[in-house]
Amino acid sequence: MFLVANWKMNMTRDRIETYLDALERERLSSMLSGTRHQIALAPTHVYLQDLSREVLRRGLPVKIFAQDVSSRSEGAFTGEVSVRNVLDVGAVGSILGHSERRRYFQETDADVARKTSLCLQAGAIPLVCFGESREERDAGETLRVLRHQVAPIVEVVTKAFRENENIPVYLAYEPVWAIGSGKNASCSDIEEVISTVLEGFSWPVPPCILYGGSVNLENISSLAALENLAGLLVGSAWLDPETFLDSVRALS
Ligand code: PGA
Numbered sequence: 001m002f003l004v005a006n007w008k009m010n011m012t013r014d015r016i017e018t019y020l021d022a023l024e025r026e027r028l029s030s031m032l033s034g035t036r037h038q039i040a041l042a043p044t045h046v047y048l049q050d051l052s053r054e055v056l057r058r059g060l061p062v063k064i065f066a067q068d069v070s071s072r073s074e075g076a077f078t079g080e081v082s083v084r085n086v087l088d089v090g091a092v093g094s095i096l097g098h099s100e101r102r103r104y105f106q107e108t109d110a111d112v113a114r115k116t117s118l119c120l121q122a123g124a125i126p127l128v129c130f131g132e133s134r135e136e137r138d139a140g141e142t143l144r145v146l147r148h149q150v151a152p153i154v155e156v157v158t159k160a161f162r163e164n165e166n167i168p169v170y171l172a173y174e175p176v177w178a179i180g181s182g183k184n185a186s187c188s189d190i191e192e193v194i195s196t197v198l199e200g201f202s203w204p205v206p207p208c209i210l211y212g213g214s215v216n217l218e219n220i221s222s223l224a225a226l227e228n229l230a231g232l233l234v235g236s237a238w239l240d241p242e243t244f245l246d247s248v249r250a251l252s
Contacts, residue, residue: 001036001037001038001224001229001230001231001232002038002040002170002210002230002231002232003037003038003039003040003231003232003234003247003248003251004039004040004041004042004065004127004172004210004231004232004233004234005039005040005041005042005234005235005238005239005244006042006067006095006098006212006233006234006235006238007041007042007043007044007067007235007238007239008067008100008235009044010239011043011047011239013047013050016043016047016050016051016054017054018241019041019241020051020058020060022242022245023058023062023241023244023245024058024060026245028060028061028062028245028248029059029060029061031245031248031249031252032061032248032252034252035251037248037251037252038061038063038231039061039062039063039248040062040064040065040092040093041055041062041063041064041065042064042065042066042067042095043064043067044067045066045067045081045085045086048064048066048086048089048090048091049089049090051064051090052064052089052090052091053090056090063092063093064090064091064092065091065092065093065094065125065127066081066086066091066093066094066095067094067095067098068081068094068095068096068098068101068115069081069082069083069085069086069094069115069118069119069124070082070083070115070118071111071114071115071118073118082118083115083118083119083122083124086124087122087123092124092125093119093124093125093126093127093168094115094119094124094125094126094127095127095129095172095233096112096115096116096119096126096127096128096129097109097112097115097116097128097129097130097149098129098174099129099174099179100179103176109148109152110152112128112149112152112153113152113153113155113156114156116128116153116156116157117156117159117160120156120157120160120164120167120169121160125170126169126170127170127171127172127210127233128153128169128170128171128172129171129172129174129212129233130146130149130150130153130171130173130174131146131149131173131174131175131176131178131179131213132145132146132175132176132177133145133176133177134176134177137175137177142189143192143193143196146173146193146196146197147196147200150171150197150201151201153169153171154201154202154203157169157203157204157205158203158204161204161205162204165204165205167205168208169203169205169207169208170207170208170210170230170231171197171207171208172209172210172211172212172233173185173190173193173194173197173209173210173211173212174211174212174213175189175213177213178212178213178214179212179213179214179235180236181213181214183213183214184213184214184215184216184219184223185211185213187223187226190211190223190226190229191227191228194209194226194228194229195228197209198228208230208231209228209229210229210230210232210233211223211226211229211231211233212232212233212234212235215232215233215234215237215247216237216243217237217243217246217247217250220232220247220250220251221250221251224251234247
C-alpha cells in the first residue's frame with residue numbers, strides 16, 4: 001500500500017524532528033521489510049527541503065510530497081510555488097485538488113487538471129483527490145459528480161501518456177463528508193467508486209486509487225483489505241507519529 005500522511009497546515013520544525021526521531025527509533029525500515037508498503041509525508045512547502053534532507057540523512061524509507069503546486073509553470077506569479085520548485089527541494093510528487101483547496105480556495109476541476117498536466121510533464125507524481133459532498137451523496141449524485149471530477153484528469157493523462165508511457169498516476173477518493181469527521185466511507189461505497197473510476201473511463205494506464213477520510217487505527221485494517229485499493233491518504237490520525245507507526249504495524 002501507498003501510505004501518505006497529509007500534514008496539512010500543521011506541524012512545526014520541532015514536531016517534525018520528534019516525528020522523524022520516532023520513525024528512526026522504531027526502525028521503520030525493518031517494519032517495512034517484507035511488505036510492499038511505501039510511505040510518503042506531505043508537509044507544507046516551507047518544510048519540504050529540510051524534511052527531504054533529514055529523511056535522506058537518517059536513511060528513512062520515506063518519500064516527500066507537496067500538498068499543492070501552482071497551476072502556472074513559472075514566471076510572475078507572486079506567492080505561487082511551482083512543480084519545478086517542489087521537485088528542486090526533494091519532493092517527488094504533489095497532492096492535487098484536495099477538497100480543502102476546492103472549497104476554501106475555489107479550485108476548479110480545470111485548475112486541478114492543469115496542475116496534473118504540469119506534474120506529468122515535469123516528472124512529478126500527481127496524487128489527485130476527488131470526492132462528493134454530503135449533499136451530493138444524499139441526492140444520489142455521487143457517481144455523476146465523481147465522473148465529472150475525474151474526466152478532465154483522464155484527458156490530461158491520455159495526452160501525457162502519448163509522450164511518456166511510464167507516467168505514474170495516483171488518485172485519492174476522499175468524500176468531503178468523511179474528511180476530519182470521524183466517519184469513514186463504507187468498504188462497499190469505496191469499492192463502487194473504485195470500479196466506476198477504473199471501468200468507467202478508458203485510461204491509457206490504470207491509475208492507483210487511494211482512499212482518504214477519517215482513516216484511523218480502528219478501521220485501517222478493513223480498509224486496507226479492499227482488493228483494488230492501492231493506498232491510504234491520512235490527515236489527523238497521522239499527525240501523531242505513534243499512531244502512524246501503530247498503523248504501519250497493523251498493516252504489516
Ligand atoms: P482526515 O483527512 O484523515 O483527517 O480525515 C484526510 C485528508 O484530508 O486527506
